[in-house]
Amino acid sequence: MSALPWLTLSTIIWLQAIAGTNTDFPAYSSELKSRLHITQFKLNNLAVASDAGKLLGWCAGLAAKRLPLWAVPAIGAALGAVGYGVQFLFFCRKITSLSYTQFFFLNVLNGNSICWLNVTGYRSVMRQFLRKDHGAVIALTTSYMGLTVNIYLALAQVIVGRKNAVSDKSVYLLLNAVTPAAVALLVMPTVAAMREKPRDVKAGLVIMFVIAGVTGAYAVVDTMVPAVRRSSGIWPATVLLVMVAVVIVVPVWKVGEWVIGRGREEERDGGDVEGGGKKAEETAVEAYKISNTGAIAVLMVFMSVSFFLLLSSRNACLFVSTAIIGLGSGAISSIAVSVSSELFGQENFSVNHNIVISNIPIGSFLFGSIAALIYDKGGVEGGRGDRLCFGMECYSKTFIIWGCICSFGTILSFVLYSRTRNSFVSRRR
Incomplete structure (x- = not known):
């Protein structure tokens, strides 16, 4: 039944949407810093520990x-x-007692758990959809990872109320432990079932991308207009959760098509000649399309500029730069999945991609350590023995260093593009 792959895609979207459990770390990091009596540098290392769990992500690929x-x-x-x-x-x-070292290794375990959930999504997409559709479908599922922190904030507000979510930070840890387990129970039967790969996915993907775009836009507006959130209680959070769940309409629609039975399979089988012509034409909507490595290089240019734009004290620059960096990093994360497949093939994709994303903990440690060291050095003693720092003086050096590192990465991205573009063009032909 053609609806089953779409049902799998819907559940995978939900899994990806709640998989980034480490993204809500800032929600309870201040209280954690106080409870463990640690510096900003050590607190940063706890965040890095979650990313370090991805260094063992290849275990999920092998499994x-x-x-x-x-x-x-x-x-x-x-x-x-x-x-x-x-x-x-x-x-x-x-x-009653949990040492800093124990907390560190628990975060490594948490970070590694994310790899297992992501591998499920990638493998399911590659198994349930045709190869030509992998890029679009993977981009769709990974785009929901950017909503993870909004989803957990919304869940906390809906379950315990907005005031309690602000005062009781433990609710986020509870949700991080329980939510992936609950969604995994929904995913397991759909990925276990066998089904035919859908041939025509254009209409379904268009609907899902529209839903994703509207949901993302709503999340951005809800985040940037806090006055509306404060005056509306938990309704904005409830609306966000409903919008994430709305992707289920596509498999429901496919079930309707299957029940009505319009005979589309017979029409497709009789149109092989026309289909062949379309395939040749598409091979010729692709020879001129920019490669994924080229797209990464272009995105890196904008991200590099954005870090230097953060040196301005204007609020407009802050919003624009943050938006560009967020969109760029999210897009690169999505594109990187397809790049791993294109460069190294699909046979050992799960292992290869998890090796490729080992850059995440390295970058997290490097960028985070630089920020934490500069922060502690420029801060003043707080009431509890920690160091506090405010204003552009605390972060200007950090933005300059980050911008320079990102610029170097941009150069490397163009080198990768120049070395791979010919092979991609010949492969399309």
Whole structure:
């Protein structure tokens, strides 16, 4: 039944949307800093520890080749439930003592759990959709990862109320432990079922991309207009959660098509000649299309400029730069999945891609350490022995260094593009 791949895609979107559990770390990091009595530098290392878990992401890739695919999200959810569950008990004072080192390794476990959930999404897409559609489908699913922090904030407000979500930070750790497990239970039966790969996905993807675009726009507006959120209670959070769930309309629509039975399969089978002509034409909407590595290079240019634009004290520059950096990093994350497949093939994709994204913990440690060291050096002693820093003086040097590093990355991106563009063009031909 053609609706099953779309049902799988919907559940994978939900899984990707809640997979980035480390993105809500800022929501409870201040209280964590106070509870553990650590400096900003050590707090940054805890954030890096979550990214460091991705260094072992290749384990999820190997497991995905040898285990049933439904077992992969189950393992990832279990790892996160243990890591965040223990931290939740510490915040609730059910565990009276938890050292900094123990907290560090729990964060490594949490970060690794994300890899298992992401591998499930990538493998499911590659198994349930034709190769020509992988790029668009993967881009769609990974785009929802940018909503993770908004979703957890919304869940916290809906479940315990806005005031309690602000005062009781432990709710985020509880949600990080429970939510992936609940969604994994929805994903497991859909990825386990066998189904035919859909041939015509254009209409379904257009609907899903429209839903994703509207949902993302709403999340941005909700974030940038806090006055509306304060005056509307939990309704903005509820609306966001409903909009994320709305992707289920596509498989429902496909079920309707299947029940009505319009005979589209027969029409497609009789139009092989026309289809062949379209395929040749598309091979010729692709020879002129910019490659994925070229797109990364262009995005890196804008991100580099944005870091230097942050040196301005104007609020407009802050909003524009943050938006560009967020959009750029999100787009690169989506494109990188297709690049890994194009450069190294799909046979060992799960392992290869998890090796490629080992740059995340490296970059997290490098960029975060630079920011934390400059912050602690420029701050003044606070009431609890920590150092506090405010204003552009605390971050101007950080933005300059980040901009220079990003500019160097831009040069490397253009080198990669120049070395791979010919092979991609010949492959399309």
